[in-house]
Amino acid sequence: GTNLKEVFREKIEPMHKQVVELREKYGEEVLGTCTVSQAYGGMRSVKCMTYETSLLDPEEGIRFRGYSIPECQKLLPKAKPDGAEPLPESLFWLLLTGDVPTDAQVAQLQEDMRERARVPADVLKILDSMPHEQLHPMSQFAAAINLLQRESAMAAAYANGANKSSYWEHCLEDALTLIARLPEVAARIYRNTFHGGKHVPPGQLGDAHDMGKRLARLLGFESPEFDELMRLYLVIHADHEGGNVSAHAVRLVGSALSDPYMAFAAGMNGLAGPLHGLANQEVLRWLVQLRQRLGDRPMTTENLTELCWQTLNEGHVIPGFGHAVLRKTDPRYTAQRQFALKHLPHDDMFQLVSKLYEVVPQVLEAQGKVKNPWPNVDQHSGVLLQYYGLRESQYYTVLFGVSRSLGTLASLVWDRALGLPLERPKSVTTEWIREHFHKQ
Ligand code: CMX
Numbered sequence: 279g280t281n282l283k284e285v286f287r288e289k290i291e292p293m294h295k296q297v298v299e300l301r302e303k304y305g306e307e308v309l310g311t312c313t314v315s316q317a318y319g320g321m322r323s324v325k326c327m328t329y330e331t332s333l334l335d336p337e338e339g340i341r342f343r344g345y346s347i348p349e350c351q352k353l354l355p356k357a358k359p360d361g362a363e364p365l366p367e368s369l370f371w372l373l374l375t376g377d378v379p380t381d382a383q384v385a386q387l388q389e390d391m392r393e394r395a396r397v398p399a400d401v402l403k404i405l406d407s408m409p410h411e412q413l414h415p416m417s418q419f420a421a422a423i424n425l426l427q428r429e430s431a432m433a434a435a436y437a438n439g440a441n442k443s444s445y446w447e448h449c450l451e452d453a454l455t456l457i458a459r460l461p462e463v464a465a466r467i468y469r470n471t472f473h474g475g476k477h478v479p480p481g482q483l484g485d486a487h488d489m490g491k492r493l494a495r496l497l498g499f500e501s502p503e504f505d506e507l508m509r510l511y512l513v514i515h516a517d518h519e520g521g522n523v524s525a526h527a528v529r530l531v532g533s534a535l536s537d538p539y540m541a542f543a544a545g546m547n548g549l550a551g552p553l554h555g556l557a558n559q560e561v562l563r564w565l566v567q568l569r570q571r572l573g574d575r576p577m578t579t580e581n582l583t584e585l586c587w588q589t590l591n592e593g594h595v596i597p598g599f600g601h602a603v604l605r606k607t608d609p610r611y612t613a614q615r616q617f618a619l620k621h622l623p624h625d626d627m628f629q630l631v632s633k634l635y636e637v638v639p640q641v642l643e644a645q646g647k648v649k650n651p652w653p654n655v656d657q658h659s660g661v662l663l664q665y666y667g668l669r670e671s672q673y674y675t676v677l678f679g680v681s682r683s684l685g686t687l688a689s690l691v692w693d694r695a696l697g698l699p700l701e702r703p704k705s706v707t708t709e710w711i712r713e714h715f716h717k718q
Contacts, residue, residue, distance in 0.1 A: 280386040283450060285375055290446070290695045293330075297696060314711055321521075322602060326703070329520025329529070331373040331689045339609035340518055342369065342685075343376045347514060347609045355384045357488055357509065366489040366512035366684060367391065370457065373517060373688035388487055394458035395492070396480065401425045402466055410471040415673045416550035418471070420543045422463045426456065427539035436535065445535075446695035452538040453687035460680045461489060465496030472670045473498065493680065497668070503621055504666045508677075510617055511662075514610040515655065515678050517685020521603075523548040524555065524679075528686040529693060533701040538690055545686055546679045552597070555656075555678040560597035562660035562671035564589070565630060577633055586634075586641040598657030599638050601650050610655035614662055627661045 279285055310325030332342045342350055354364035354372065367387045371379035379387070404425055408418055427433070432448040440448065462480055469477045478496050490509030499505075520526060524545040532541035549555035568585055575581050589596055601608065618628045635653060642651035660674055706714075 280380075280383045282371060282374065282383070282387050282390070282454075283447070285377070285383070286450065286691070286695075289375055293692075294696060314715075317706075317711075320602070327520050327526075327529075329525070329689055330376075330692050331685055332517040332519050334519040334603050336603055336605040339604060339606070342517060343372050345372070345378075347613050350513065351613070353378050354513075355379060355381050357491065357505070361506060361509065363490075363506045363509040364513050366509060366516075366681075369513045369516055370684045370688060373685055374691060388489075391454065391458040391489065392487065394455045395462060397426070397459050397462045397466070398429075401463075405463070405466050406470055406475060408470070410467075414550070415467050415471055415676045416546065416556070416679070418467045419464065419676050419679055420546045420550070422467070423456070423539055423543040423546060426459060426463070427537065427543075429455065430537040430539050431455075432535075432537035433539075436537075442697065445697075446691055449538055449694040450691045453683075453691055456539060456542060457489075457683045457687060460683055461493040461496055464493065464676050464680050465498075467676060468497050468670075468673055472673065493677075499666060499668070501666065507617065507621075507662055507666065510613065511659065511677060512681040512684065514613055515659075515681035517682075517689070519603075520689065522554065523551065524682050525686050525689065528690055530701050532690045532693055533698065535700075538687055541690060542683060542687060545682065549679050549682060550675060553595075555675045555682075557597045557654070557656035558659045558674040558678060559671045561656050562664065562674065564597050565627060565661070569630065577630060579633075579637055582633060582637045583641055586638055590641070590645060596638055596642065599642060599651060599653050600648050601652075601654050604652070604654065605650050607652040608654040608657075611653045611658050614655070614658035618658070618662060618665075622662070622665045625661070625665050627664060631658060631661050 310323075312321065312324045312326070316322060316324050332340055333344075334340050338346070340347065345353065350364050350369065350372070351362075354368040356362060357365060365384055365388075368379050368384045371377070371383060371387060401422065405418065405422055408421070410418070413421075430448075431451040432445065435444065435448040466477065469475060478498055480496065483492060483495050488509070490512055491505040493512070494505045494508045518525065520529060527548040528541045528545035531544040532538065536544075552560050568582070571585050571588070572581060586596060615632075618625070618631075622628055634657075638653070639651035642648045659678075660671055663669075663674060663677075664671075
């Protein structure tokens, strides 16, 4: 079939059966342990949850339903006639169902999303009246998601006493509507904040039918190359297994049966932190500062090394490098580097980013603290955006957020389909630790 909901419905029973069997067989096996250091240390590497849509290998990076980013670029349907990057909707299909969709399946999903895409006029009006200069775009974004919440099918169904076995349907309904509306919400915030409220009317979009192109056009960009960048961007930022701040926040808040809007807004507040999604904004700021500090001096290894040490000695991290789980170069970085080599090989800022790829890992190794000196996704994204004229770095995390809806909401639908319970791990006090281990 070509209907996502029906295809998904067929997946639930076998998956549920598998989980029941695995729990019967291995329910008492130890998946992970947690040392005192891990409890104080951000629970790094503690295996304590399941998450179906993607899995992160420390060496190889992310796989979406078992497919690496290059495999997704090869296998997922592209824009007709000559798109080279996967369609974001096709990734959502893959993440939700585990299957690479056909062109017909993607076409029907796009059609469905188009019907849901228009943001209610009064919500737009509230967005227009926000204090754009003072309110960070991510604050506007999270507020907008909460404003859209009043239409939640999940909240309405719960209030009307829906049966637990139907939660996933309402959750999927909300996920589709929210994902479909995010491009217009995101673009509204961009145009309000940086273009004096001059909007591209969605009615004028004509054939701009996929999520990437729709987002690009609503933001005010016309070039087909930028459409492709948006498609790539939306695909690679979508999901990064379950423990990262944004994904875990969505899962955690959703586990209280807060509806998908509430849960996703929570995730976006987490994405807005500088150690997580906001790093893409920080990277561009840092690159611009680096260029200023470099002045007329040439972009040599020696000069850049000195400036990287200056950042570290000022007590700052080098944004866009390091990762809590990854231990090699992020394949999301590599995918963006390939895009740059294809479309903007001579851009100055890209040259700088390339040069930093040689310099920063050595500096971080020499500093001797980081577990991973290699670049992550955020190191590269801003340079691509600024090349096409999207220079307002405070805005970048909103784009990350639009993308993250694809993974976190697909996962949330599974949480409800599998009937996962409220999350409620146990905490202890420092006093407890002292007493407990003293007695042993
Ligand atoms: N520059 C300088 N120091 C760094 C560093 C960097 N890029 N990355 C890590 N370190 C430091 C840590 O701050 C820590 O120092 P302290 O011991 O003084 O606290 C030490 O090295 C060890 O950290 P780690 O175990 O290697 O890394 P964590 O798992 O604690 O943190 C991360 C991971 C991403 C927060 C960290 O690497 C960082 O701050 N990077 C820069 C910000 C960034 O790019 N974030 C985006 C990540 C991707 C995303 O989520 O979007």
